[in-house]
Amino acid sequence: MNAVIVGLGSMGFGMGLSLLKGGIETLGVDISKEREAAFREQGGSQTPREEALASADAAVVVVVNAAQSDSVLFGEDGIAARLKPGAVVINSPTVSPAYARETEARLAEMGLLYLDAPISGGSVKAAQGQLSIMASGRPEAFAAARPALDAMAETVFELGDAAGPGSAMKVINQLLAGVHIAAAAEAITFGMTQGVVPAKTVEVISKCAGSSWMFENRGPHIAAGDYTPHSAVEIFVKDLGIVSDIARTARFSAPLTAAALQQFLAAAGAGHGREDDAAVAKIYARNAGLTLPGEE
Amino acid sequence: MNAVIVGLGSMGFGMGLSLLKGGIETLGVDISKEREAAFREQGGSQTPREEALASADAAVVVVVNAAQSDSVLFGEDGIAARLKPGAVVINSPTVSPAYARETEARLAEMGLLYLDAPISGGSVKAAQGQLSIMASGRPEAFAAARPALDAMAETVFELGDAAGPGSAMKVINQLLAGVHIAAAAEAITFGMTQGVVPAKTVEVISKCAGSSWMFENRGPHIAAGDYTPHSAVEIFVKDLGIVSDIARTARFSAPLTAAALQQFLAAAGAGHGREDDAAVAKIYARNAGLTLPGEE
Numbered sequence: 008m009n010a011v012i013v014g015l016g017s018m019g020f021g022m023g024l025s026l027l028k029g030g031i032e033t034l035g036v037d038i039s040k041e042r043e044a045a046f047r048e049q050g051g052s053q054t055p056r057e058e059a060l061a062s063a064d065a066a067v068v069v070v071v072n073a074a075q076s077d078s079v080l081f082g083e084d085g086i087a088a089r090l091k092p093g094a095v096v097i098n099s100p101t102v103s104p105a106y107a108r109e110t111e112a113r114l115a116e117m118g119l120l121y122l123d124a125p126i127s128g129g130s131v132k133a134a135q136g137q138l139s140i141m142a143s144g145r146p147e148a149f150a151a152a153r154p155a156l157d158a159m160a161e162t163v164f165e166l167g168d169a170a171g172p173g174s175a176m177k178v179i180n181q182l183l184a185g186v187h188i189a190a191a192a193e194a195i196t197f198g199m200t201q202g203v204v205p206a207k208t209v210e211v212i213s214k215c216a217g218s219s220w221m222f223e224n225r226g227p228h229i230a231a232g233d234y235t236p237h238s239a240v241e242i243f244v245k246d247l248g249i250v251s252d253i254a255r256t257a258r259f260s261a262p263l264t265a266a267a268l269q270q271f272l273a274a275a276g277a278g279h280g281r282e283d284d285a286a287v288a289k290i291y292a293r294n295a296g297l298t299l300p301g302e303e
Numbered sequence: 304m305n306a307v308i309v310g311l312g313s314m315g316f317g318m319g320l321s322l323l324k325g326g327i328e329t330l331g332v333d334i335s336k337e338r339e340a341a342f343r344e345q346g347g348s349q350t351p352r353e354e355a356l357a358s359a360d361a362a363v364v365v366v367v368n369a370a371q372s373d374s375v376l377f378g379e380d381g382i383a384a385r386l387k388p389g390a391v392v393i394n395s396p397t398v399s400p401a402y403a404r405e406t407e408a409r410l411a412e413m414g415l416l417y418l419d420a421p422i423s424g425g426s427v428k429a430a431q432g433q434l435s436i437m438a439s440g441r442p443e444a445f446a447a448a449r450p451a452l453d454a455m456a457e458t459v460f461e462l463g464d465a466a467g468p469g470s471a472m473k474v475i476n477q478l479l480a481g482v483h484i485a486a487a488a489e490a491i492t493f494g495m496t497q498g499v500v501p502a503k504t505v506e507v508i509s510k511c512a513g514s515s516w517m518f519e520n521r522g523p524h525i526a527a528g529d530y531t532p533h534s535a536v537e538i539f540v541k542d543l544g545i546v547s548d549i550a551r552t553a554r555f556s557a558p559l560t561a562a563a564l565q566q567f568l569a570a571a572g573a574g575h576g577r578e579d580d581a582a583v584a585k586i587y588a589r590n591a592g593l594t595l596p597g598e599e
Contacts, residue, residue: 139511181513186486187486197550207462215476216424216517220511222515254493254496260590
């Protein structure tokens with residue numbers, strides 16, 4: 008199998024490495040020539056772009072949102088027109104189910120397959136080939152994508168035989184993830200008003216019914232005052248925005264999503280957009296006159 | 304050791320059984336004479352109330368809230384005046400840290416010890432002696448309570464040498480638990496608007512970063528349409544109310560707590576107060592014109 012991977016950010020670079028480890032010749036494509044060179048140095052294909060695209064069996068798109076995905080696929084230098092008939096586009100960004108369905112249809116008209124394949128797991132798991140992928144698409148799309156999926160993922164949820172359900176499940180996951188991060192920040196700072204230090208809240212609640220995957224993962228960031236961006240505040244401004252847009256279209260009232268989005272928006276507006284998403288705690292702390300660990 | 308347990312509801316009855324299994328002679332006290340008789344039939348003490356209170360080393364109070372706790376301890380027929388000097392009151396309801404501190408002081412004036420000891424774990428774990436107890440109190444109170452704690456709890460978090468931190472941690476836990484239940488309902492019903500059935504959301508998200516203890520526990524109730532009350536909607540009306548009251552006093556802005564409380568209030572107002580707390584999903588579904596599993 009030959010593949011191209013478009014988007015060599017923290018997720019895409021790791022996924023590209025996993026493709027290489029899986030024995031798949033893979034060209035790395037990015038807007039940054041430095042990242043492209045870095046990927047070649049790690050064993051990436053040396054084949055010129057046009058030639059690699061023309062021979063690729065799969066194109067993995069790992070960009071930030073639907074607009075970038077559209078640009079990569081259909082823009083001026085778009086890859087869809089360059090892929091061979093029967094190639095599969097494995098699309099990873101968090102997008103609306105409607106976007107996934109439209110893109111599947113648009114690519115089908117061009118003789119291309121589409122796998123609706125949002126990812127979960129973070130950059131470390133990306134590089135270890137241990138992502139979770141929430142996938143849906145035609146059986147032919149799954150078949151064409153299989154070697155790449157096997158190389159990149161520990162778990163592939165097969166959620167349906169057309170695009171849409173994969174993206175729907177990812178959006179459901181992001182609703183919960185965003186609410187849980189904001190809830191962790193709310194609970195930890197609330198505890199501070201009652202004299203409970205963040206480290207103690209994290210230690211105890213992690214073993215109690217109030218815990219969540221996000222509480223256990225992000226709580227220690229707040230307790231340590233470490234906002235190194237594993238996943239940034241801006242990601243949840245974007246993803247809870249997608250949830251909100253879909254909910255509005257569906258006439259679905261989502262009050263927790265709305266409240267959490269406002270907290271992430273405030274964090275971004277206050278200048279913390281590029282920090283770890285746990286920095287939403289800074290809004291709670293500032294609003295309550297609290298001093299978080301790591302602050303003066 | 305001799306003990307009395309006051310409040311033989313689903314938690315208290317099980318905790319009383321655990322005390323008996325631990326070899327502690329225990330009198331069960333309840334406003335219901337039937338429940339008192341049922342506890343005696345399970346091996347509870349046959350000693351008359353006044354005599355049992357006068358000889359008890361520990362009194363475990365398992366009522367619903369601070370008002371009931373006050374009534375049990377200091378009301379017309381209150382137990383505090385009947386306990387011997389040095390006996391310890393192990394207080395389990397979810398109360399404010401301020402209430403816990405005040406009660407510790409009030410009992411100290413009467414020569415009694417107080418352990419701030421909210422519980423977590425549900426009725427099954429209560430009967431198996433496997434609760435988590437979030438405890439704080441004077442070293443003498445811990446020492447006096449130890450045999451009873453060993454009988455009732457799998458895990459005792461020792462959170463400080465005075466009343467307050469135990470209740471604070473429990474309230475932090477309830478903030479998260481309530482928000483997570485409402486978030487689970489929000490996410491599962493949101494998924495339904497995108498064509499994803501609840502059972503599939505529960506299956507997939509339980510293995511993803513969007514999961515929480517409450518999602519994994521309550522999600523299946525929604526998927527099965529089973530609202531048998533393991534813990535009722537009214538419990539979170541109460542507990543998120545306690546969180547809100549404390550937050551207001553502390554001038555702490557808690558938007559997720561506020562949003563979740565409104566959903567539980569709507570569920571109670573719509574007639575679901577005695578159903579399982581997962582019935583908060585019925586508000587989301589009604590507001591979006593969705594039909595949940597188990598509904599016509």
